[in-house]
Amino acid sequence: MADTAPILRTVNVTRYVTPLREGGSLPAIAEADDGFLYVLKFRGAGQGPKALIADLIGGEIALKLGFKVPELVFANLDEAFGRTEPDEEIQDLLKFSVGLNLALHYLSGSITFDPTVTFVTTETASQIVWLDALLMNVDRTARNTNMLMFNRELWLIDHGAALYFHHSMENWEEQAKRPFVQIKDHVLLRKAIELEAADQKFKALLTPGFIQDVVNLIPDAWLTDRSFETEDEQRQIYAKFLNTRLANSNIFVTEAQNARQALI
Template sequence: MLTEVTVTRYITPLREGGSLPGLVEADDRGTYVMKFTGAGQGRKTLVAEVVCGELARRLGFRVPRLVTIGLDPVLGLAEPDQEVQELLKSSAGRNLGMHFLSGALGYDPLAFRVSPEEAGRIVWFDALVNNVDRSWRNPNLLMWQGEVWLIDHGASMIWHHNWPGAEASAARPYDISDHALRAFAPDVARAGLELAPLITEELLAEVTAEIPDVWLADEPGFDSPDDLRRAYARPLLARAADIHERVKVKGDQ
């Protein structure tokens, strides 16, 4: 399971993100980018971050270490910013933290080139999880210590916002028209040959086990957190087999 830590100090909001994540210190002396259950799409965003982040790590991608962060809403009382104060008050309990990569630079495709092989691996993974937030406008990639790191997967697996339509949603092609790495001739077919065999029921069970029960509770149509975990795994297992064939540019037949 993800390591559990507790917030000791709220440092500052990070206003680049629409959900207003914050930079915090925790009782393990670590510094984390914290995402809140009380923001935006709430806990479903955090579930997507865990599933995609932990799956990416097991597939060999560089992603910041994830933890769950306990938050006492009393921290919000000292915040002068009303928006931040309300966010902290509404996010009591377990939230999500990502290790802060100090000194990292935002990825710029005009400044940093990647090989077709690396671009293909990233595009294939984004297609697998249906990441709609890796555009050239907002790459959600960082350069740290000379290497590309993947961040911010909260907008992935959009089918979990409408479970009755999940199967149909997951069957659609993946559009890379605006993908940040499209210009680098991503070798998606090669990536599929390498990565698709790694996506197994056992791997997905391991990844979804990392989701805290409290983020899965009371989902309509599901009897238990484990029932919902299996629902997260099914579309990913199905997509892995042929998603490399459904990576499209808008207008392609």
């Protein structure tokens, strides 16, 4: 039986609760019309919609591979929403983010993952390192792990810094075949001794069909690169990049293995 294509719910933001100043994209905790709280990522933030695209693709791929990720939803922001906001910076952010944004279900009571406190198996460490090497995620370091402990389980959050090739897409094919040298800073690299097993398992799951389903989720409004004639043309570059990177995964696996050897 064919896998069901991923689908994201759409919610309407009803209340801006509080900003999360530590995030580079100025996220906030917000309430939606379904009664739940979300960590809201704004398309009008300095990093623009490309951070939302990376978060969307990274989160959906992580879910496919079996990791725990807070539910991702499209969050619609009404034009009138920010008119009563007294903070001018936040008011501008809301004004430039009218329409569809991205949000993650807020894990109330979660705590930041600390590798000195929480035990992670070598299998899990290897799988997370593999995922981040595939996505070129520069933001899973000891300084900022972007992992949470919730109900005694490990959750992955915030892939907005991944897929940085899309900030300059002209040479996407060359970038897809590059080793990911920043993997040397990964918080779990020392324990990643099962990378080849992760590579074999995960490549079988990330089929071209699944990759296409994921990139199809990207809203047209987020595809703002005017060097492409259509939104779908830009959307397909993401699919081509990921499929090329998967076909050449030995490059980033070898880089991670070499980087780990340099640490021990």
